[in-house]
Amino acid sequence: MRIISIDTNIYVAFKKGDSNITEVFRNCDIIYIDIMVIAELYTGFVLGSQETKNRKELEEFLNSSRVEILFHEIGTTEYYAAIFKQLKLKGKPIPTNDIWIAANAMKHGATLFSLDKHFQEIENLLLLKI
Numbered sequence: 001m002r003i004i005s006i007d008t009n010i011y012v013a014f015k016k017g018d019s020n021i022t023e024v025f026r027n028c029d030i031i032y033i034d035i036m037v038i039a040e041l042y043t044g045f046v047l048g049s050q051e052t053k054n055r056k057e058l059e060e061f062l063n064s065s066r067v068e069i070l071f072h073e074i075g076t077t078e079y080y081a082a083i084f085k086q087l088k089l090k091g092k093p094i095p096t097n098d099i100w101i102a103a104n105a106m107k108h109g110a111t112l113f114s115l116d117k118h119f120q121e122i123e124n125l126l127l128l129k130i
Contacts, residue, residue, distance in 0.1 A: 004128060005032035005070065005105035007114030008040040015057065020130045024113065034070045034104050036097045070104045079103035083122055094118040
């Protein structure tokens with residue numbers, strides 16, 4: 001079973017018609033989307049000029065039978081703390097939201113799908129590259 005967790009930039013690229021991302025989605029059994037990703041998307045929507053359209057499209061995406069929203073649970077905090085410490089010791093900080101996104105992907109055994117290279121700094125995080 002192929003399970004991925006998507007970052008914000010993957011959803012945005014998908015909506016822009018990136019065929020590579022569409023192909024990855026076609027080959028997945030489950031597509032997780034972290035609540036932080038949804039928050040980042042909503043932030044972009046309210047700051048943009050097409051809020052209603054963007055919200056409707058996201059709602060349709062979230063209603064897909066293969067898409068599941070990942071919420072943060074107490075177990076996610078253990079992963080968050082370990083990642084934060086690891087990056088601090090390396091002197092390689094990344095945005096806080098991205099630590100949460102990585103922590104939740106790890107907790108759920110998902111491969112993280114992102115265009116951000118800084119996720120490569122996180123040990124034991126499964127990453128999908130295209």
